[in-house]
Amino acid sequence: MYSDKVMDHFLHPRNVGDLPQADAIGEIGNPADGDMLRLFLKIENKTITRIRFKTFGCAAAIATSSILTEMAIGKTLDEALLISKDDVATALDGLPADKMDCSNLAADALHQAIRAYLAERV
Amino acid sequence: MERIYLDNNATTIVDPAVRDAMDPFYCHMYGNPNSLHSYGIEVRPYMHQAMEQLYAGIGARDEDDIIINSCATEGNNTVILGFYFNLLKDTRKKHIVTTQLEHPCIRESCRFLEQHGVKVTYLAPDHDGMITARMVKEALTDHTALVSVMWANNETGLILPIKEISEVCKERGVYLHTDAVQAIGKLKVDLKDVHVDYLTFSAHKFHGPKGIGGLYIRNGASLPPLLHGGEQMGGRRAGTVDVAGMVAMGKAMELANTHLAYENTEVRRLRDKLEDALLKIDDILIVGKRELRTPNTVYVSIRGVEGEALIWDLNQTGIAASTGSACASESLEASPILTAIGADRELAHTGVRLSLSRFTTEQEIDFTIYTINKAVTRLRSFSTSY
Numbered sequence: 128m129y130s131d132k133v134m135d136h137f138l139h140p141r142n143v144g145d146l147p148q149a150d151a152i153g154e155i156g157n158p159a160d161g162d163m164l165r166l167f168l169k170i171e172n173k174t175i176t177r178i179r180f181k182t183f184g185c186a187a188a189i190a191t192s193s194i195l196t197e198m199a200i201g202k203t204l205d206e207a208l209l210i211s212k213d214d215v216a217t218a219l220d221g222l223p224a225d226k227m228d229c230s231n232l233a234a235d236a237l238h239q240a241i242r243a244y245l246a247e248r249v
Numbered sequence: 250m251e252r253i254y255l256d257n258n259a260t261t262i263v264d265p266a267v268r269d270a271m272d273p274f275y276c277h278m279y280g281n282p283n284s285l286h287s288y289g290i291e292v293r294p295y296m297h298q299a300m301e302q303l304y305a306g307i308g309a310r311d312e313d314d315i316i317i318n319s320c321a322t323e324g325n326n327t328v329i330l331g332f333y334f335n336l337l338k339d340t341r342k343k344h345i346v347t348t349q350l351e352h353p354c355i356r357e358s359c360r361f362l363e364q365h366g367v368k369v370t371y372l373a374p375d376h377d378g379m380i381t382a383r384m385v386k387e388a389l390t391d392h393t394a395l396v397s398v399m400w401a402n403n404e405t406g407l408i409l410p411i412k413e414i415s416e417v418c419k420e421r422g423v424y425l426h427t428d429a430v431q432a433i434g435k436l437k438v439d440l441k442d443v444h445v446d447y448l449t450f451s452a453h454k455f456h457g458p459k460g461i462g463g464l465y466i467r468n469g470a471s472l473p474p475l476l477h478g479g480e481q482m483g484g485r486r487a488g489t490v491d492v493a494g495m496v497a498m499g500k501a502m503e504l505a506n507t508h509l510a511y512e513n514t515e516v517r518r519l520r521d522k523l524e525d526a527l528l529k530i531d532d533i534l535i536v537g538k539r540e541l542r543t544p545n546t547v548y549v550s551i552r553g554v555e556g557e558a559l560i561w562d563l564n565q566t567g568i569a570a571s572t573g574s575a576c577a578s579e580s581l582e583a584s585p586i587l588t589a590i591g592a593d594r595e596l597a598h599t600g601v602r603l604s605l606s607r608f609t610t611e612q613e614i615d616f617t618i619y620t621i622n623k624a625v626t627r628l629r630s631f632s633t634s635y
Contacts, residue, residue, distance in 0.1 A: 129561075134561075137558070137561060138565060140631060143630070143631035144630075144631060158598070158634045159593075159594030159595055159598075161555065162555070164633070165633045181631050181632060181633045182631060182632065182633060183555055183595070183632045184555050184558065185555050185556075185557035185558050186557060186558055186561045188558075189558060
């Protein structure tokens with residue numbers, strides 16, 4: 128059901144935990160719906176320099192959160208905003224169709240965090 | 250890697266003695282029992298023996314019928330749909346009472362009948378996950394023709410008060426069907442003590458093979474066949490009889506009853522050991538008092554740990570369990586039982602069922618306890634809600 132890459136990121140999630148004094152926080156989902164993701168970003172010179180996450184969710188939710196942190200780190204905010212759900216799924220060598228929306232919340236959380244960060248600075 | 254199987258409410262290993270019993274019917278005794286030649290004739294005594302084992306196994310009497318079919322889903326569909334064509338369609342009695350706990354093959358059959366004007370009441374369990382006889386009694390109306398309540402719940406293992414429910418139904422002249430797939434092999438099922446009109450079972454739930462099941466019909470009552478065709482099963486279920494499966498199911502039923510005491514002592518002891526260890530984890534919920542459950546089942550919710558994630562962690566170490574909660578392989582919904590008993594919606598996504606059998610060992614339980622503790626620590630370490 129899951130690719131080896133999904134299982135790798137589920138079993139060995141990268142960049143987990145809190146990030147004290149984060150510059151931006153994205154939070155998507157609801158534990159009542161089964162999946163919730165909280166993403167913490169450190170941003171310097173409009174570039175994501177550090178990223179951490181916490182997730183309540185299934186294996187796909189954990190894996191998508193994990194791989195997103197690897198995809199986003201080092202990217203400028205404009206570049207990070209271009210990361211889509213499909214990009215995340217592709218990076219994991221695919222996700223089951225029924226997991227695409229319910230468990231692939233990572234890109235949405237990233238976009239939310241960046242937009243909130245930019246909005247504060249307008 | 251040695252694997253550990255704790256998903257026995259889904260299906261069970263075929264007992265080696267059952268496998269031995271069925272083997273000849275694939276190899277050299279493969280005749281069609283309806284054939285007139287020696288191949289057909291030689292298998293018939295074994296079919297009769299299997300029927301006797303099934304009759305004895307559930308306490309059926311001579312005047313009762315047991316129809317051999319493919320599974321409990323077929324049996325349950327036969328009862329619900331057959332009841333419609335037999336009775337509901339042409340009378341004012343167009344009401345069925347069932348529960349929210351039933352297997353989808355009951356729920357979906359009832360929903361299908363709702364499209365044909367049948368009214369269905371789906372009883373919600375109480376805060377202990379239980380359906381009571383009083384709930385059934387209060388749901389009955391003058392239009393109720395059938396009550397369908399499972400004998401034991403597949404998720405929680407809770408044993409429903411089927412004897413009390415049967416008394417309510419008998420008193421009101423309402424037919425009672427029970428899906429007993431989770432009861433046989435774990436509890437004494439004796440229809441001399443309990444007035445049930447229809448009962449369904451499936452061999453693979455009690456260490457028989459998949460693809461063979463049975464439908465008990467009290468006093469040979471009329472019920473239209475689901476499958477039309479030849480005169481097999483006295484015209485009540487067409488299709489060539491699966492002799493090997495039938496022999497296997499008879500043997501499995503006999504063995505299941507032989508091992509009932511072991512199920513209720515040793516299997517129960519191992520289940521309780523596992524449950525006691527789970528109770529040492531903070532913030533967990535185990536559904537139903539253990540003395541009210543089948544001896545092999547524990548259904549646990551662990552706050553902060555989504556059910557599917559825990560299942561995958563266990564699977565990595567070779568432990569097979571199951572979840573009826575969020576993001577299960579074929580269901581994205583929260584557990585209906587946890588929702589029904591009033592667990593908050595987050596907790597309703599964390600349910601995991603561990604179900605043992607008489608083949609489960611102490612070492613397997615010890616390793617499972619160790620692994621669950623490790624997995625909970627890991628998953629909670631990055632959970633948003635813990």
